[in-house]
Amino acid sequence: MFRLFKAKPKTMPPSVAPLTLLPGSEGEHFLQQKYGTTQRALRFYDKQVLNYLSPVMKEFIGRQEVLFIATSDKHGDCDCSFRFGKPGFVKALNDNYLVYPEYRGNGVMASQGNITENPHIGMIFVDFFASTVGLHVNGKAKIVEHEDLLKFRKELPQDVVDEMNSEGKHRPERWIMVEIEEAYIHCSKHVPLLKKAEKDIAWGTDDEGLKRSDFFALQDIPLYQRIGGEPAIQAITEVVTRKLLLDEKLRPFLDEINLQTLLDRQKHFLKTAFGAYGAEQGLPENLREFYRQQTNARMSDGVMDIVLGHLNKTLVGLDVPEHEITKLMNKLEGKSAI
Known part of the structure; x- marks a missing residue:
């Protein structure tokens, strides 16, 4: 057993x-x-506890609209997520395998990425609307493309085939197949009974209002904090300073400056530009001129463009969000009379 x-x-x-x-x-x-x-x-x-799905378990899965999943990468760092669909969107192919669709999402693919490194997956279905019973399913998962899933055609429910042949936002991008290792109940005594309400769902939408993407007001948090605070600033400072020092065109200007002073000034600029000192301080009126002062006040605009090029490449190389880089570089575009 x-x-x-x-x-x-x-x-x-x-x-x-x-x-x-x-x-x-x-x-x-x-x-x-x-x-x-x-x-x-x-x-x-x-x-x-079973190591396969019983007939009643398969019937239970066939009625569910919510699936919670847990995965981890090869280092054991975990991620918990959930999937939604019409009742029965998760399909039991037989006693030992089930599949669920991956629809268009935010493009991060955290769960799928983990599965490519570590196939172990923990799943739980919870019936909040009738029995208040849960079902745990643990096993090994793999990503399956449409053409690969068709190899199981004899065991595929017709609605799975219909989904693969559909067009538009309701069509799954791919599937996750799970080989069952454990299946067991989560008893109902502490699970709340909920009342289902009607909700219009805009499948696959990118509308920020419909998605309520900034529900937690993350856009109010300074970039300094969002990219990782002091360790991130330190990493950017070291990389960009190294690039500046290795550029022959910048050497006449940077040889005049003590290395620690240059590092400190570069860090001060980045912390200012990324909002480390709080909204009340704000950005300097002329951010380009401020950066010039933090590097070498004698630099011409042409030389400053070289510095900004190294800053841009550094931020791109360290995966600072593209829209944040664009915003910063636009603020640094102003030219002075020097």
């Missing part, structure tokens, strides 16, 4: 690690013993 699990305690080499038919991790087994819950856990494993 249970999948084979090989424990690997730190005190015992893998070659002599004990075998167990219990599901779950070495850590949960250890804590069950530590906190005296082993017998309760064994009853749960025995009565509730």
Whole structure:
């Protein structure tokens, strides 16, 4: 009934690690013993945990509109997300495999990216509107393109084939296929019963108002904080200063300046431009002139353009958001009479 699990305690080499038919991790087994819950856990494993989907589980999945998923990358850094669709948008192909569609999203692909590095996935379906029961499904996931999914044509529900053949925003971009390793209940006693309300959904929209993208008012947070604060500024400062010092055209100007002074001035400029000192201070009226003063006041506009070119390349190379770079460089375009 249970999948084979090989424990690997730190005190015992893998070659002599004990075998167990219990599901779950070495850590949960250890804590069950530590906190005296082993017998309760064994009853749960025995009565509730499968390594495949039962007929009732498949019927349950076929009614759900919400799926919560957890993935992690190769380093173990985790991401939790969710997927929505029409009832039954997740399909059980058989007892051992299910698939769900990936629709057009924000383009980040955090979950899919994790799956390419680490196939382990944790999923939970929760029926908030009727039974208030949840279903955990853990397994191994992989990204499947439309043409690859068609290889399972004999097991594909007709509505999956219809989705692949559809056009427009309702058509999935690709699919995630999950091989089942564990399936078990999440009991209903603490799950709230919710009332479903009608909502018009604009599938695949990029409308910021409909998406409520700035619900958490992130645009009010200075770029300094959003890019990572002092460590990010330090990294940008070091890279751009290195580029400036290696440029032969800038050497006559920079040889006059102590290295630490140049680093300090570059950092001060970046912190000012990125809002580190608060909105009340604001930006200098002439940001280009301010940057000139922080580098060398004798620089001509032509020389300053070289400096700005290195700044631009540095910000691009360190993945500062493109629209933020454009905004900053536009503010640095003003020419002086020098």
